[in-house]
Structures are given as C-alpha cells and as structure tokens.
Amino acid sequence: MKFSVNQKDLQQSLSFCQGVIEKRSTLPILSNILIEAHNSKLKITATDLDLIFITEIQNVEVIEEGKTTTTSSTLYDIIRKFSAGKKINFNLTSENKIQIESEKSVFNLNCISATEFPLTDENFDENEFAINAKQFLKLLNKCKFSISNDETRHYLSGIYIHQNHIDEKSYLTAAATDSHRMSISKVLLKDKINFEPMIIPKKTIFQICALLENYDGNIKICSQKSKIKIELDNSILISKLIDGKFPNYIQVVPKNNKKKLDLDLQLFLSSVDRVASVSLDKKDGVKFKLEKDKLNLSVNNASSGDGKETLNVKFDHDLDISFNSRYLIEIASQLDGEKIEIFLNDSGSPALIKDPSDFDSIYVVMPMKG
Numbered sequence: 001m002k003f004s005v006n007q008k009d010l011q012q013s014l015s016f017c018q019g020v021i022e023k024r025s026t027l028p029i030l031s032n033i034l035i036e037a038h039n040s041k042l043k044i045t046a047t048d049l050d051l052i053f054i055t056e057i058q059n060v061e062v063i064e065e066g067k068t069t070t071t072s073s074t075l076y077d078i079i080r081k082f083s084a085g086k087k088i089n090f091n092l093t094s095e096n097k098i099q100i101e102s103e104k105s106v107f108n109l110n111c112i113s114a115t116e117f118p119l120t121d122e123n124f125d126e127n128e129f130a131i132n133a134k135q136f137l138k139l140l141n142k143c144k145f146s147i148s149n150d151e152t153r154h155y156l157s158g159i160y161i162h163q164n165h166i167d168e169k170s171y172l173t174a175a176a177t178d179s180h181r182m183s184i185s186k187v188l189l190k191d192k193i194n195f196e197p198m199i200i201p202k203k204t205i206f207q208i209c210a211l212l213e214n215y216d217g218n219i220k221i222c223s224q225k226s227k228i229k230i231e232l233d234n235s236i237l238i239s240k241l242i243d244g245k246f247p248n249y250i251q252v253v254p255k256n257n258k259k260k261l262d263l264d265l266q267l268f269l270s271s272v273d274r275v276a277s278v279s280l281d282k283k284d285g286v287k288f289k290l291e292k293d294k295l296n297l298s299v300n301n302a303s304s305g306d307g308k309e310t311l312n313v314k315f316d317h318d319l320d321i322s323f324n325s326r327y328l329i330e331i332a333s334q335l336d337g338e339k340i341e342i343f344l345n346d347s348g349s350p351a352l353i354k355d356p357s358d359f360d361s362i363y364v365v366m367p368m369k370g
Contacts, residue, residue: 001035148177286299
C-alpha cells in the first residue's frame with residue numbers, strides 16, 4: 001500500500017477517530033484504526049465495538065492499493081504536528097510496518113494486519129429520514145448537559161429522541177434528565193417520518209456533536225431495533241442504542257407554576273457564577289430570596305465563606321428557594337436570547353425555565369433542600 005494525502009484532510013479525519021477509540025482497551029486492535037487506500041480514496045474506520053466511525057477522504061493519490069491498521073493516537077499525534085496542509089506519504093513497507101514521511105521527517109509505525117480488525121455488516125434499509133444538521137445539533141446541544149452519569153439507571157445515560165404530534169404538526173423531540181434537572185427540545189419536521197423512539201448513548205451524542213459542529217447541509221438518519229446510523233457527506237457513524245425504557249418525562253413538567261420571574265439573561269448568568277465562586281465544587285445551593293422586583297442571591301460555604309448579590313427583576317411575590325448553581329449556569333448558558341423566564345410555585349417544587357426567544361426548548365430544575 002502506497003499513497004499520498006493532504007495533512008489537513010487527514011488530521012481532521014483522525015481527530016474524529018480519537019473520540020471513538022477507548023483509551024484503555026484490552027484488545028490492542030481496538031486502539032488501532034483501519035486504513036484502506038482504494039480508487040483514489042482513503043477510507044478510515046475506528047470502533048470501540050459499540051460505536052463505529054467510517055470516514056472517506058477523496059482525491060487521494062493512491063500509488064498502490066491496500067489496507068492495514070495502526071495505533072490511532074500515535075498516528076494522530078504525528079500528523080497534527082506536521083506542517084499544515086503539506087503532503088504526507090505513506091508506504092506499507094512490510095506487513096507490520098508503515099512508513100510515514102513528510103518534509104524532513106520519517107516515521108515507521110507498527111501495524112496489525114487488517115484481517116484482525118472487527119467489522120460487522122450493517123444492514124440499514126428502513127426508517128430513514130433526512131434532517132438539517134444544524135437543527136439536529138441544536139436538539140442535542142440543548143439536552144446533552146442533562147444526561148445522567150448514574151450507571152445504575154442506564155436508561156438515563158443518553159438522550160431520548162422520538163417523534164410527537166402537536167396540532168397536526170410533527171416534531172422530532174429530544175429529552176434528557178438526571179432526575180435533578182431535565183431538558184426538552186423539539187424541531188418541526190417537514191413531513192411525518194417513520195421513526196421508532198430511541199435512547200442514544202452519551203458517548204455517541206458527543207461524537208455526533210463534534211461531527212456536526214462545522215457541517216452545513218442535511219444528514220440522513222436510519223434506525224433499526226438496536227442501532228442508529230447517521231450519514232453525512234463523507235462520514236458514517238453507527239452506534240448501538242441504549243436498551244431500556246425512558247420515563248414518562250411529560251409528567252415531570254410543572255403545570256401550575258404561576259409565579260413568573262423575568263430577568264436579564266447575561267446579568268443572571270454572571271451573578272450566579274460570581275456568588276458561586278465561594279463554592280469550590282459548585283455543589284452548594286444558591287439561595288434565591290425573592291420579593292417584589294428584587295432577587296437576592298447568596299451562597300454560603302462552611303470552609304470558604306459566603307457571597308451575596310442583588311438583582312433588579314420582574315417578580316410579584318415573596319419566595320425563598322435554593323438551586324444547584326451549576327445546573328442554573330449550564331441551563332442559562334444554553335439560552336439564545338437576552339432574557340430568561342423562571343416559573344416558580346413554592347420552595348419545594350421544581351422550577352420551569354424558558355427561553356423567550358426559543359419556544360421549542362424548556363428546562364426543569366429541582367430545588368435543593370435547606
């Protein structure tokens with residue numbers, strides 16, 4: 001196998017592979033990526049057995065076709081340190097050595113035969129639909145911070161994606177919760193789609209977000225019972241889904257929170273962030289002492305001290321309530337407009353947070369005791 005490829009194209013492809021490959025894999029072959037040079041294309045595959053990422057670089061100068069596998073992290077580290085955009089020459093000098101050469105550098109990396117690389121035939125021929133990449137990315141970004149890290153409830157360690165119908169319109173809806181806070185977001189679909197509800201695992205979510213970050217255009221999503229496949233221009237991501245039942249999240253959305261707190265988003269975000277500075281791990285509650293048109297924020301930490309701040313707001317009631325400051329910061333950071341609306345009931349009930357500039361996303365936060 002012998003080919004030449006542009007440094008920039010290869011670095012980008014390899015960077016996506018880094019997120020798929022497990023750092024501490026028991027099988028050496030899973031630390032490797034499969035490289036195939038064929039028909040003026042370079043195809044690169046990475047997998048951790050639950051997630052498969054395949055990407056193709058076009059217009060590669062292939063002198064001799066072939067395939068092999070080599071350590072992903074080492075190769076990526078070398079390629080990203082080469083001069084940007086330069087030509088890199090690859091030559092498989094023996095079954096277990098590949099030579100990489102660019103400008104004045106020459107590296108010889110160990111290889112494992114391509115026949116040992118685990119590949120499965122994926123048959124996705126149903127439930128396919130197209131969606132704008134930016135819309136799908138928005139859904140995931142609005143929900144991903146609420147994914148649970150609690151491994152005992154595996155069905156919460158992903159984003160639940162499903163289709164629902166409101167007023168004869170079809171929406172693709174995403175929801176995530178760790179049982180302390182919850183995010184829900186939806187996008188309008190042009191047509192009703194054939195789509196089974198699914199829970200996409202956290203690792204896959206972060207990979208999709210990285211892939212779509214700088215991608216414009218449509219992506220194709222296909223699903224079958226236990227897997228999802230996402231296709232964009234020259235890349236494919238295939239992932240196992242979480243086998244479990246997502247709770248009925250609609251029941252948790254507060255229905256009778258009539259006390260509306262209306263305030264400037266940036267002021268609120270920086271105030272909470274400032275007073276929470278005394279709480280080193282951001283676990284201490286930020287206390288809201290609300291009276292007419294005034295919000296007093298305070299955080300008290302036994303070992304480091306306390307912080308207080310007052311904001312002018314729109315509010316017509318008296319109420320004391322506490323929240324985890326990190327949850328508030330993470331939600332407020334996802335809002336797009338200039339305002340934030342927090343709907344409250346009493347000090348023991350969850351708060352409903354809305355973004356007046358985005359009617360398609362809502363957030364629920366449980367208060368802290370004390």
